[in-house]
Amino acid sequence: MDLLSFEQLGFTLTTKQLDANRTRIEIKDKLTEETLIITQNVLDMSEEKKLIDKNRKLLFHSLRKDNEIQEADYTHTLPTKKVRSFNATGGYTLRIFKKQGTSWVWFKEKNVGISATMQCNASLEDAELLRRINNLRRPLISFSHGDQNRSGYHPIQPNSRSKNCQDYPSQGESSMIRDLEGGFNQGLRCMNSLYEQYKNHADARVRAKAAGFRTLMKKLMGNFVPGARLPFTFKCENDVGSWANYFTGEITKKDVYAFAKTCGENGGEKDVPGIVLNTTAFRTLSRHDRKSTLFHELFHHAGYYHDEDSNTYDVVYGLQSCCFGASDAPRSITQIDPSDFSCRRLMSQNHGQSEDGVPNIQD
Numbered sequence: 001m002d003l004l005s006f007e008q009l010g011f012t013l014t015t016k017q018l019d020a021n022r023t024r025i026e027i028k029d030k031l032t033e034e035t036l037i038i039t040q041n042v043l044d045m046s047e048e049k050k051l052i053d054k055n056r057k058l059l060f061h062s063l064r065k066d067n068e069i070q071e072a073d074y075t076h077t078l079p080t081k082k083v084r085s086f087n088a089t090g091g092y093t094l095r096i097f098k099k100q101g102t103s104w105v106w107f108k109e110k111n112v113g114i115s116a117t118m119q120c121n122a123s124l125e126d127a128e129l130l131r132r133i134n135n136l137r138r139p140l141i142s143f144s145h146g147d148q149n150r151s152g153y154h155p156i157q158p159n160s161r162s163k164n165c166q167d168y169p170s171q172g173e174s175s176m177i178r179d180l181e182g183g184f185n186q187g188l189r190c191m192n193s194l195y196e197q198y199k200n201h202a203d204a205r206v207r208a209k210a211a212g213f214r215t216l217m218k219k220l221m222g223n224f225v226p227g228a229r230l231p232f233t234f235k236c237e238n239d240v241g242s243w244a245n246y247f248t249g250e251i252t253k254k255d256v257y258a259f260a261k262t263c264g265e266n267g268g269e270k271d272v273p274g275i276v277l278n279t280t281a282f283r284t285l286s287r288h289d290r291k292s293t294l295f296h297e298l299f300h301h302a303g304y305y306h307d308e309d310s311n312t313y314d315v316v317y318g319l320q321s322c323c324f325g326a327s328d329a330p331r332s333i334t335q336i337d338p339s340d341f342s343c344r345r346l347m348s349q350n351h352g353q354s355e356d357g358v359p360n361i362q363d
């Protein structure tokens with residue numbers, strides 16, 4: 001299958017050599033009329049990105065230089081700025097928000113430890129994302145067996161590994177690899193279908209949500225880029241005793257099938273980023289539900305967590321139910337059913353928003 005070109009996908013690409021060291025790349029999206037301007041400097045290996053709208057209003061700005069990334073997002077009513085710095089052993093995040101005049105008001109700082117080194121927050125570059133999406137015959141994320149090393153981890157390419165998954169139903173690690181590929185690819189292609197289907201919607205909020213799915217896909221798939229510094233770990237826990245040690249309080253009373261270990265949440269914790277699976281509980285699930293659960297946990301790595309308040313909309317469950325449904329009945333991954341209640345909710349609700357009184361989107 002031939003890959004679609006930038007032009008066929010509605011992008012105009014221009015590159016310009018500014019001087020001996022600097023290149024300017026402009027990617028204009030004819031559909032959104034937004035332009036991404038990337039300036040790369042080979043001398044200091046820095047990269048600046050600016051996203052502007054059709055009126056040349058700045059929407060997003062980032063600067064990557066040395067061991068630091070600065071990002072500023074102007075699309076919210078309270079603009080936010082994030083400064084992340086990294087070294088060999090850990091990361092540090094400074095979150096600044098609300099611009100007053102020309103200065104930013106300091107808000108919060110966090111030592112995120114080794115769990116937030118650059119790669120676990122890395123997103124896939126646009127060109128690589130397009131290449132994978134358009135190569136429809138191959139999975140977006142693929143895994144394969146590797147040889148066990150001394151620490152008990154199996155490399156399962158690319159840039160991921162598993163541990164203790166010999167009891168995964170029904171045939172150990174090879175079954176897990178099949179479920180991972182099936183679940184991740186169904187979820188990721190579903191997110192891309194949501195983008196395709198709603199990118200030209202009459203409501204600007206729905207269009208923004210649709211475009212946001214492409215960003216989330218890049219974040220999720222960025223965890224599996226070959227050569228990234230932190231491998232993504234799938235760890236299986238087989239006996240209830242050790243599984244219970246992961247939890248304190250209320251959550252031990254619930255049936256927990258799996259949980260996500262996400263970047264920046266557990267500073268210094270082992271196996272971050274990763275997913276821990278309760279193989280004892282997984283043995284009670286159908287293959288469909290195993291794939292659906294694996295995608296749910298992957299999606300936490302896009303930065304969405306469950307809210308304590310049960311009356312608010314939860315995008316993790318919303319996306320899972322839109323993309324996988326409740327049963328084994330096959331779902332189209334190229335065409336979202338516009339009458340599907342969970343998909344309509346997903347396109348009209350924000351994570352953490354009150355569930356009361358929000359109408360579904362109009363077709």
Ligand SMILES: [Zn+2]
Nearest residue numbers: 296300306316
């Ligand atoms: Zn969850």
